[in-house]
Amino acid sequence: xxxxxDVTRALAEWIVGCxxxxxxxxxxxxxxxxxxxxxxxxxGGASHETVDRALDGVAPFSGPQKATVLxxxxxxxxxxxxxxxGISSHVLDYDDTHLKTIIHPAGPVASAALxxxxxxxxxxxxxxxxxxxxxxxECRIGNSVYPDHYDRGWHITGTxxxxxxxxxxxxxxxxxxxxxxxxxxxxxTQSSNLREMFGTMTKSFHPGRAAQNGAxxxxxxxxxxxxxxxxxxxxxxxAHVLSTKQDYGQILDDLGTVWEAGLNSYKPFAxxxxxxxxxxxCIQIRNEHAIRPEEVExxxxxxNPFVLELTGKKEPRTGLExxxxxxxxxxxxxxxxxxxxxxxTDEAATDPVLVDLRRRVKVxxxxxxxxxxxxxxxRTNGGRSVSKYVEHAIGSIHRPLSNEELDRKFLHQAxxxxxxxxxxELLDMAWKLTDFRHAAEIAKASVPTPAAQPKEAAL
Amino acid sequence: xxxxxDVTRALAEWIVGCxxxxxxxxxxxxxxxxxxxxxxxxxGGASHETVDRALDGVAPFSGPQKATVLxxxxxxxxxxxxxxxGISSHVLDYDDTHLKTIIHPAGPVASAALxxxxxxxxxxxxxxxxxxxxxxxECRIGNSVYPDHYDRGWHITGTxxxxxxxxxxxxxxxxxxxxxxxxxxxxxTQSSNLREMFGTMTKSFHPGRAAQNGAxxxxxxxxxxxxxxxxxxxxxxxAHVLSTKQDYGQILDDLGTVWEAGLNSYKPFAxxxxxxxxxxxCIQIRNEHAIRPEEVExxxxxxNPFVLELTGKKEPRTGLExxxxxxxxxxxxxxxxxxxxxxxTDEAATDPVLVDLRRRVKVxxxxxxxxxxxxxxxRTNGGRSVSKYVEHAIGSIHRPLSNEELDRKFLHQAxxxxxxxxxxELLDMAWKLTDFRHAAEIAKASVPTPAAQPKEAAL
Numbered sequence: 001x002x003x004x005x006d007v008t009r010a011l012a013e014w015i016v017g018c019x020x021x022x023x024x025x026x027x028x029x030x031x032x033x034x035x036x037x038x039x040x041x042x043x044g045g046a047s048h049e050t051v052d053r054a055l056d057g058v059a060p061f062s063g064p065q066k067a068t069v070l071x072x073x074x075x076x077x078x079x080x081x082x083x084x085x086g087i088s089s090h091v092l093d094y095d096d097t098h099l100k101t102i103i104h105p106a107g108p109v110a111s112a113a114l115x116x117x118x119x120x121x122x123x124x125x126x127x128x129x130x131x132x133x134x135x136x137x138e139c140r141i142g143n144s145v146y147p148d149h150y151d152r153g154w155h156i157t158g159t160x161x162x163x164x165x166x167x168x169x170x171x172x173x174x175x176x177x178x179x180x181x182x183x184x185x186x187x188x189t190q191s192s193n194l195r196e197m198f199g200t201m202t203k204s205f206h207p208g209r210a211a212q213n214g215a216x217x218x219x220x221x222x223x224x225x226x227x228x229x230x231x232x233x234x235x236x237x238x239a240h241v242l243s244t245k246q247d248y249g250q251i252l253d254d255l256g257t258v259w260e261a262g263l264n265s266y267k268p269f270a271x272x273x274x275x276x277x278x279x280x281x282c283i284q285i286r287n288e289h290a291i292r293p294e295e296v297e298x299x300x301x302x303x304n305p306f307v308l309e310l311t312g313k314k315e316p317r318t319g320l321e322x323x324x325x326x327x328x329x330x331x332x333x334x335x336x337x338x339x340x341x342x343x344x345t346d347e348a349a350t351d352p353v354l355v356d357l358r359r360r361v362k363v364x365x366x367x368x369x370x371x372x373x374x375x376x377x378x379r380t381n382g383g384r385s386v387s388k389y390v391e392h393a394i395g396s397i398h399r400p401l402s403n404e405e406l407d408r409k410f411l412h413q414a415x416x417x418x419x420x421x422x423x424x425e426l427l428d429m430a431w432k433l434t435d436f437r438h439a440a441e442i443a444k445a446s447v448p449t450p451a452a453q454p455k456e457a458a459l
Numbered sequence: 460x461x462x463x464x465d466v467t468r469a470l471a472e473w474i475v476g477c478x479x480x481x482x483x484x485x486x487x488x489x490x491x492x493x494x495x496x497x498x499x500x501x502x503g504g505a506s507h508e509t510v511d512r513a514l515d516g517v518a519p520f521s522g523p524q525k526a527t528v529l530x531x532x533x534x535x536x537x538x539x540x541x542x543x544x545g546i547s548s549h550v551l552d553y554d555d556t557h558l559k560t561i562i563h564p565a566g567p568v569a570s571a572a573l574x575x576x577x578x579x580x581x582x583x584x585x586x587x588x589x590x591x592x593x594x595x596x597e598c599r600i601g602n603s604v605y606p607d608h609y610d611r612g613w614h615i616t617g618t619x620x621x622x623x624x625x626x627x628x629x630x631x632x633x634x635x636x637x638x639x640x641x642x643x644x645x646x647x648t649q650s651s652n653l654r655e656m657f658g659t660m661t662k663s664f665h666p667g668r669a670a671q672n673g674a675x676x677x678x679x680x681x682x683x684x685x686x687x688x689x690x691x692x693x694x695x696x697x698a699h700v701l702s703t704k705q706d707y708g709q710i711l712d713d714l715g716t717v718w719e720a721g722l723n724s725y726k727p728f729a730x731x732x733x734x735x736x737x738x739x740x741c742i743q744i745r746n747e748h749a750i751r752p753e754e755v756e757x758x759x760x761x762x763n764p765f766v767l768e769l770t771g772k773k774e775p776r777t778g779l780e781x782x783x784x785x786x787x788x789x790x791x792x793x794x795x796x797x798x799x800x801x802x803x804t805d806e807a808a809t810d811p812v813l814v815d816l817r818r819r820v821k822v823x824x825x826x827x828x829x830x831x832x833x834x835x836x837x838r839t840n841g842g843r844s845v846s847k848y849v850e851h852a853i854g855s856i857h858r859p860l861s862n863e864e865l866d867r868k869f870l871h872q873a874x875x876x877x878x879x880x881x882x883x884e885l886l887d888m889a890w891k892l893t894d895f896r897h898a899a900e901i902a903k904a905s906v907p908t909p910a911a912q913p914k915e916a917a918l
Contacts, residue, residue: 056682058675061522061536077520153695158648186661189617190668192651194687195695202648202686205679209649216517220664223515227661228653236612236654 002177007233007248008188011137012180014255015167020129027262028434031132034096036430037266037406038106039070041095043426043446044341044413045088046071050201050320054087054208067115068443071417078119079212079219082165085111086208090157091201092341093323094270094413098135098263099372099397101142101156102273105264107207108161109134112215113168117439122172124436130168132261138164139260141232143250145243150195154242158193158206165214166221173222185227186217188238199313199321266406268395269339271323274306277374277393278326282333285378285388293335293357295380301330302375305365312363315355322349327358334378341413372396418448461636466692466707467647470596471639473714474626479588486721487893490591493555495865495889496725497565498529500554502885502905503800503872504547505530509660509779513546513667526574527902530876537578538671538678541624544570545667549616550660551800552782553729553872557594557722558831558856560601560615561732564723566666567620568593571674572627576898581631583895589627591720597623598719600691602709604702609654613701617652617665624673625680632681644686645676647697658772658780725865727854728798730782733765736833736852737785741792744837744847752794752816754839760789761834764824771822774814781808786817793837800872831855877907 002009020028045051046069055069058080067081070088075081089095089107098105113130116122142149142160150156166187170180190213193206221227232238232251239246269279278301285291301307307326316322322329322344331354332343348354369375377387392398401409407427414423422445429442436442461468479487504510505528514528517539526540529547534540548554548566557564572589575581601608601619609615625646629639649672652665680686691697691710698705728738737760744750760766766785775781781788781803790813791802807813828834836846851857860868866886873882881904888901895901 050684053682053684054679057679057684061538061678063520063522063536077522079520153700155648185656185659186664189614189653189656189661189665190651191653192649194648194650194690194693194697194700196687196689196693196697196700197644197648198695200644200686201684202645205645205684205686206648219520220513220516223512225509225512225516225660225664227659227664228655230655231653234653234655236657238653238655241612241653241655 004252006230007251008184008231009177009181009229010252012184013177015133015137015171016175016177016180018133018256020125022256023132024259027132027259028128030262030264031128032431032433033266033403033406034106034135034264035110035128035131035433036410036427037096038089038110039426039430039446040410040414041092042085042089043071043417044094045091047417048088048091050091050204051084051088053201054084058083067118068447070443070446071448073447078115079215081115082112082211082215083208085115086211087204090207091204092270092413093272094267094341096264096266097273098139098142098260099265101139101146102150103139103142103160104157104207105135105138105164106131107157108210108214109138109164109168111208111211112165113172114439114443116169116172116215118443120172122439124433124439126172127439128434130171133171134164134168135261135264136259137167140251143260144247145239145245148245149243152243153195155193155195155197155206158210159191159242161207161210162187162190162214165211166217169215169218170221173218175218175222179221181229182225182227183218183221185229185231186220186225187214188231189227190217191238191242199324201320263397265395265397266401268401268409270341270344271329271339272311274304274371275311275326275329276395277372277390278303278330278376279333279339280393281374281376281388281390282330283337283339285376285386286334286337289386291334291378291380293353295382296357296360297379297381299330299334299361300377300379301326301361301363302369303363303365304369304371304373305367306371308363308365316349319345319349325358326363327361328354330361331357418446422449463711465689466710467643467690468636468640468688469711471643472636474592474596474630475634475636475639477592477715479584481715482591483718486591486718487587489721489723490587491890491892492725492862492865493565493594493723494569494587494590494892495869495886496555497548497569498885498889498905499869499873500551501544501548502530502876503553504550506876507547507550509550509663510543510547512660513543517542526577527906529902529905530907532906537574538674540574541571541670541674542667544574545670546663549666550663551729551872552731553726553800555723555725556732557598557601557719558724560598560605561609562598562601562619563616563666564594564597564623565590566616567669567673568597568623568627570667570670571624572631573898573902575628575631575674577902579631581898583892583898585631586898587893589630592630593623593627594720594723595718596626599710602719603706604698604704607704608702611702612654614652614654614656614665617669618650618701620666620669621646621649621673624670625676628674628677629680632677634677634681638680640688641684641686642677642680644688644690645679645684646673647690648686649676650697650701658783660779722856724854724856725860727860727868729800729803730788730798731770733763733830734770734785734788735854736831736849737762737789737835738792738798739852740833740835740847740849741789742796742798744835744845745793745796748845750793750837750839752812754841755816755819756838756840758789758793758820759836759838760785760820760822761828762822762824763828763830763832764826765830767822767824775808778804778808784817785822786820787813789820790816877905881908
């Protein structure tokens with residue numbers, strides 16, 4: 001047994017020893033929900049231009065085409081499939097969130113795990129097991145450095161996702177504790193990704209690259225490629241170099257009894273989680289009161305300071321940029337009642353009605369307002385004023401999406417890419433993940449057929 | 460023209476506009492010397508176990524085998540060849556050094572450039588041009604954040620090498636300024652690598668991965684994959700997130716008139732540059748005085764503090780670890796007169812004579828002692844004492860290796876891998892880099908033939 005000070009090794013030993021039966025049923029259920037939500041997002045994002053361009057750039061370098069690019073007809077080697085699936089699952093900003101750290105956990109981990117399961121012909125149970133352990137390691141490592149690490153400018157989904165992917169693939173490859181320790185070290189030294197990239201294609205590159213790099217770390221370690229055995233806690237290791245906070249108790253305390261992987265949440269809206277309360281509230285106001293955009297004098301929000309820090313773009317020019325604009329999101333929610341991917345297209349970002357309305361959105365921030373909380377006042381030209389207090393946004397841990405809401409979210413986005421019928425079949429398979437002897441069957445079922453493809457595939 | 464505040468874009472515009480004829484002849488000559496030295500190191504390191512294990516790990520994912528793994532018979536896709544050649548060129552710690560920043564410049568840049576030149580059938584002139592611009596960008600970006608960035612724990616060869624490789628490959632692909640700006644952004648967000656990995660295989664993974672990631676950045680940008688346009692200077696960009704110092708004048712001042720690429724130096728010894736003065740001095744003492752190991756009471760060094768910070772391992776167990784032991788290096792230099800790759804093998808690290816002698820090495824550090832300076836006193840049991848003051852170590856910018864010394868270094872290491880005859884032919888080709896219409900010919904000439912391989916290929 002490793003000493004507690006040897007954080008990397010102690011974590012590796014626990015991962016290697018943990019069996020699927022050791023994982024509580026509630027956590028396994030949340031793991032399946034994470035998988036379902038991730039798969040819908042990956043298929044839903046598969047026809048985005050970002051994925052097209054990434055494929056143009058890297059497909060010429062693909063090795064043997066043993067893994068599926070979800071929601072597309074192309075096949076790639078497993079490492080490149082991990083990259084592409086990580087990109088597509090994140091590109092709509094519609095994925096999942098570990099609310100303590102704002103990590104989007106499944107993207108890097110599931111993208112790596114399913115691609116490697118295809119390569120090695122592993123089962124759905126294997127994938128679920130690897131996915132849960134990868135998410136657990138990823139979120140615990142995130143907890144150990146959050147928020148200082150994020151505040152400094154790191155995109156935590158990339159920086160910790162690489163560990164999650166390494167753990168998941170390392171588990172699928174059956175690494176021993178020595179090699180799992182190396183895999184964590186090789187992951188640590190590739191930990192990167194900057195928040196400066198938000199609003200560009202490179203944001204969704206992050207979970208993709210984390211999936212690919214983490215998987216590479218596991219394959220290298222499996223081949224005996226060694227690394228530091230203190231990749232996380234060493235004086236020049238991950239936690240010291242990328243953060244001013246190092247709380248290793250967050251990594252090792254209550255391992256196997258308290259599960260971060262049971263705390264995943266799923267986005268009801270296709271944008272940064274911090275503006276979900278505002279969208280939620282504006283949609284409620286729209287549903288309860290008939291206010292037309294041209295009547296609005298002001299939309300006043302009182303929100304957490306992160307709202308402006310992360311989504312303060314006043315005049316977004318593109319769909320991707322509009323995801324980082326509280327002004328656009330609130331306007332679109334009030335005018336159209338929409339927070340789904342169709343609310344964040346180039347069309348929506350440049351719609352004159354929304355451009356005009358978003359200029360009337362005013363945001364006041366207050367650290368006393370929690371991140372899932374908001375107060376909204378809408379004032380009309382006619383002197384009318386309606387207000388809405390959202391205590392916990394829909395999709396937060398206090399108001400989680402039900403399985404039925406996850407179904408609707410899955411179908412709404414996947415049908416645009418692979419058609420309604422195929423989406424329903426795929427959704428059914430995703431819920432039954434652990435029944436599959438060959439997880440590859442699920443990946444293959446996501447490929448559009450000529451008959452199944454809708455006429456308007458792209459958002 | 461970009462504004463000066465737009466550091467990334469201004470740098471990209473300069474790179475795109477710079478022609479080979481704009482580069483002074485002296486800098487072009489240093490570029491060829493950098494290429495020659497890099498090629499010898501890549502071939503010399505090619506049979507190392509680190510390279511074997513990396514190949515085992517990643518070769519199953521290789522795409523079309525369009526590029527050479529230098530000094531080996533395997534071929535890989537260009538991105539994986541960049542990875543492997545970056546690893547082999549660094550694994551002996553025998554490569555080059557930009558002394559202001561301790562960046563080893565050619566590894567990431569030349570490894571990417573030659574592999575892509577093979578893929579695209581480009582000329583030796585193209586490679587030289589890309590190599591010089593890549594090194595220039597890499598070292599200038601390093602200057603802008605050094606030493607704070609390095610002190611924090613980043614392995615600067617990896618963190619800045621990814622920019623150098625992106626620039627070199629971007630130049631080879633003929634990117635316009637917009638796409639070069641994106642390539643720098645995609646490079647920035649992959650900037651990583653931790654000093655915690657020193658003494659393990661993962662240290663040499665760094666220039667390799669930087670080569671591969673930088674090249675990927677350029678291919679993605681070429682496909683229109685966008686990124687932040689302030690990857691270097693943005694509030695959440697490279698310089699702010701990875702360093703407490705940001706001096707953008709170091710990037711943009713005197714571009715095209717003062718050349719960092721003309722300031723490369725080449726290691727005479729196969730280990731970290733900070734212990735070169737000690738090795739140099741101990742070899743001189745050995746050559747001038749006949750002192751046997753068993754006579755030595757103490758070897759006393761007065762050196763720069765970085766010597767213990769970086770190479771303070773008291774009891775290295777492996778060849779790789781022994782490169783980070785001033786104690787081993789000084790003992791081996793005095794006992795064997797050796798600082799070449801054969802001084803840092805597992806055999807040498809565990810040789811009882813050296814293990815015994817290194818325990819008698821004492822190091823005193825003083826910030827007033829420069830990094831290329833040392834004072835050595837050797838005391839014998841018989842009461843004898845000899846001393847040596849090294850003002851500037853051999854290989855430093857004040858005592859550069861001559862072309863003839865570069866030849867000897869090249870042949871000494873390459874002959875162990877591809878044989879004497881083939882090494883001489885390859886060396887001749889390397890000096891004539893700019894004469895080659897097809898740079899690929901040089902890469903292919905590095906492949907060992909059954910006849911050319913020496914019986915003992917591995918160090």
